[in-house]
Amino acid sequence: MAAASSSSPGELRSMLKISNLVKSYGSDKPVLRNLDLTVPERSVVSIIGASGAGKSTLLRCINRLVEPTSGDIELNGVNLTRLQGRELRTARRRIGMIFQSFNLVDRLTVMENVLSGRLGYVSFFRAAFRRFPQEDIDRAFHFMERVGIAHYANKRADELSGGERQRVGVVRALMQGPEILLADEPTASLDPKTSEQIMALLRSLSEELALPVLINIHNVAEAKEYTDRIVGMRFGRIIFDGAPSTLDQAAMDQIYAGVPAEDRLADGAGVQVLKVASS
Numbered sequence: 446m447a448a449a450s451s452s453s454p455g456e457l458r459s460m461l462k463i464s465n466l467v468k469s470y471g472s473d474k475p476v477l478r479n480l481d482l483t484v485p486e487r488s489v490v491s492i493i494g495a496s497g498a499g500k501s502t503l504l505r506c507i508n509r510l511v512e513p514t515s516g517d518i519e520l521n522g523v524n525l526t527r528l529q530g531r532e533l534r535t536a537r538r539r540i541g542m543i544f545q546s547f548n549l550v551d552r553l554t555v556m557e558n559v560l561s562g563r564l565g566y567v568s569f570f571r572a573a574f575r576r577f578p579q580e581d582i583d584r585a586f587h588f589m590e591r592v593g594i595a596h597y598a599n600k601r602a603d604e605l606s607g608g609e610r611q612r613v614g615v616v617r618a619l620m621q622g623p624e625i626l627l628a629d630e631p632t633a634s635l636d637p638k639t640s641e642q643i644m645a646l647l648r649s650l651s652e653e654l655a656l657p658v659l660i661n662i663h664n665v666a667e668a669k670e671y672t673d674r675i676v677g678m679r680f681g682r683i684i685f686d687g688a689p690s691t692l693d694q695a696a697m698d699q700i701y702a703g704v705p706a707e708d709r710l711a712d713g714a715g716v717q718v719l720k721v722a723s724s
Contacts, residue, residue: 460486460657461507461625466516468502468681475514476502478681484625487655489648491668494678495701500661503678504627507659508540509533521624538565541618543647545630547610549617551603555594558602558613559585562620581620588616592646608639615646619654626651628660632667640664644671665697 461484468477476499484490492500505511507518509525518525520536528536541562549558563581571577589595592612597605602613611631618626628647632640644660648671651658662668668675669689677685677692677700685696 460484460521461659462517462519463503463507464517464519466503466506466518467514468499468506468511469514474681476681477506477513480516480681480683482676482683482686484657484659486657487651488674489651489658489660489672490674490676491660491662491672492676492678493662493665493668493700498678499681500678501629504542504629504659504661507625507627508537508542534565538621539624541621541623541626543611543614543618543626543628543631545633547607547614547634549602549610549613552601554599554601555589555605555613556582556585556598559589559616559620562617565621585616585620588619591650592616606639607635608642611635611639611643612646615643615650619650623656626656626658628658628662630661630663632662632664640667641671648672665692 463482466477466480469475506513560577594612632643644667
């Protein structure tokens with residue numbers, strides 16, 4: 446579980462800081478362009494934007510599933526972009542990831558899938574024979590109770606509904622003892638009611654565990670309802686950053702109906718960023 450905050454009352458400590466992040470694939474135009482973003486603790490931040498805006502690439506750069514071309518990504522003062530080998534593996538286990546397609550092992554039970562979140566903490570022998578410490582098993586039951594799936598502990602993952610499978614994915618991420626949760630379209634495969642339940646769950650867990658949550662999401666209504674802050678991306682840049690209440694039609698038009706900066710400005714400057722103070 447994430448450590449309790451040492452911040453003074455009313456002050457949020459920066460947990461994730463991204464500076465000048467660039468991601469290019471070969472000679473193609475950059476997918477991310479000098480992107481800056483700070484996410485404090487105990488906050489839920491949504492990233493919205495059209496397909497191809499760079500939202501998923503951003504999340505995957507944070508946990509190094511995609512290698513950044515340049516820039517810095519700091520989590521609690523540790524620069525993730527400079528880590529290699531054992532240090533990178535150690536850092537990755539503190540970054541929980543929730544996937545659109547759940548990424549469960551269907552033939553394994555719910556408990557076995559949940560405990561896979563501890564693989565970075567146990568020996569190969571324990572992992573191979575599924576001999577996890579009792580404290581890990583106790584914590585697994587605690588989180589499964591919290592999200593309402595403890596009664597499915599011995600059920601195969603492929604026997605669950607989409608919402609139940611996503612709850613397994615959430616608990617697996619929590620079992621890592623993460624310092625941040627990254628959620629890549631966590632509700633895209635779910636029906637509207639279940640989507641809202643998952644978003645509400647992520648929000649409440651963020652508050653309970655003082656855990657920052659960064660969500661890539663297409664559903665703007667859910668972003669406005671369940672997150673504290675909305676970041677709008679277009680062509681690899683952040684062009685809106687503010688409270689949900691400030692996401693007006695003008696901002697939506699820039700995020701979803703804008704044109705590439707190269708086509709609008711002769712000098713090649715970026716799209717105008719709409720920075721809106723949080724209420």
